[in-house]
Amino acid sequence: MGSEISNAAIRLDNIVKSYGKHDVLKGVTMQVNKGDIYGLVGKNGAGKTTIFKMILGLSEYTSGSVSIDGSQSRKELFANRSKIGFFVGSNFYGYLSGRANLEYYAAAKGIKGKELKQEVDRVLNVVGLTGGKENQKAKGYSLGMKQRLGIGNAILGNPDILILDEPTNGLDPQGIADIRHMIRRFRDEFGMTVIVSSHILGELENTADRFGIVHNGVIAKEITQDDLSAKRPEVELTVSTDNLERAKSILAENGIDILKEGKEKVTLEDYYFELIGGSAE
Numbered sequence: 001m002g003s004e005i006s007n008a009a010i011r012l013d014n015i016v017k018s019y020g021k022h023d024v025l026k027g028v029t030m031q032v033n034k035g036d037i038y039g040l041v042g043k044n045g046a047g048k049t050t051i052f053k054m055i056l057g058l059s060e061y062t063s064g065s066v067s068i069d070g071s072q073s074r075k076e077l078f079a080n081r082s083k084i085g086f087f088v089g090s091n092f093y094g095y096l097s098g099r100a101n102l103e104y105y106a107a108a109k110g111i112k113g114k115e116l117k118q119e120v121d122r123v124l125n126v127v128g129l130t131g132g133k134e135n136q137k138a139k140g141y142s143l144g145m146k147q148r149l150g151i152g153n154a155i156l157g158n159p160d161i162l163i164l165d166e167p168t169n170g171l172d173p174q175g176i177a178d179i180r181h182m183i184r185r186f187r188d189e190f191g192m193t194v195i196v197s198s199h200i201l202g203e204l205e206n207t208a209d210r211f212g213i214v215h216n217g218v219i220a221k222e223i224t225q226d227d228l229s230a231k232r233p234e235v236e237l238t239v240s241t242d243n244l245e246r247a248k249s250i251l252a253e254n255g256i257d258i259l260k261e262g263k264e265k266v267t268l269e270d271y272y273f274e275l276i277g278g279s280a281e
């Protein structure tokens with residue numbers, strides 16, 4: 001247990017958050033380990049952004065406790081929040097260029113002098129705002145560029161922990177793939193612990209190594225890539241037939257269970273709907 005806690009970048013215990021009579025979070029318990037890419041998945045309105053706000057201190061929780069990097073007190077929690085970079089919706093000055101926005105936020109984070117220019121150049125490169133784009137006014141940016149600027153802001157100063165709330169929202173497949181690639185780089189190259197949310201389950205399937213499924217105000221389940229693999233059938237059989245019902249009855253007569261038809265593997269989406277009911281349609 002001790003090593004489990006010391007390995008925790010973020011831990012939430014029984015967090016309740018109510019707005020008036022509406023209990024948005026009804027006892028959220030979750031742990032994000034150092035070095036994880038943790039995917040927080042759940043439908044629109046499930047409470048993903050609210051969980052992030054509780055972690056970041058952007059809104060007070062009603063009860064429960066939050067610990068960041070092993071913090072044991074409110075004072076330590078407050079201090080350790082500075083280890084988190086976050087993107088919870090784009091937040092920038094439209095009349096300033098991408099570069100000027102990052103310079104402003106870098107200065108606000110206490111980065112100064114020569115280091116400030118170096119850091120802003122580094123971040124512009126990492127998020128791919130280069131080739132003159134960095135000098136255009138942010139209000140003229142495409143959605144993808146705005147997301148990149150928001151993510152750039154979050155990674156200024158190379159934080160230990162990075163929170164990304166729906167960073168691929170509204171992007172085209174190329175934009176989504178680019179951000180996925182960036183997320184892996186943040187962990188693999190920069191050593192960050194990353195928590196990323198999405199309401200589109202397949203998007204994180206190959207990016208995150210652990211998932212928390214948010215449903216009805218709680219983490220209904222935490223699962224790993226290994227859990228997903230374990231759910232996959234041990235033997236896959238491909239049959240060629242023009243009479244599927246006959247093939248199925250032959251298998252059934254011989255005591256062979258059909259675990260699944262037509263799909264090659266159990267996806268995160270399958271797992272989710274098996275857990276909470278419903279379908280992707």
Ligand SMILES: Nc1ncnc2c1ncn2[C@@H]1O[C@H](COP(=O)(O)OP(=O)(O)OP(=O)(O)O)[C@@H](O)[C@H]1O
Pocket residue numbers: 019022024042043044045046047048049050051199
């Ligand atoms: N300030 C607030 N006052 C009252 N209700 C709120 C407030 N903020 C959020 N809620 C409610 O809390 C619920 C969860 O919202 P939240 O934004 O956390 O969901 P989400 O999972 O991030 O969804 P989305 O994918 O749509 O962003 C919603 O029903 C929302 O209406």
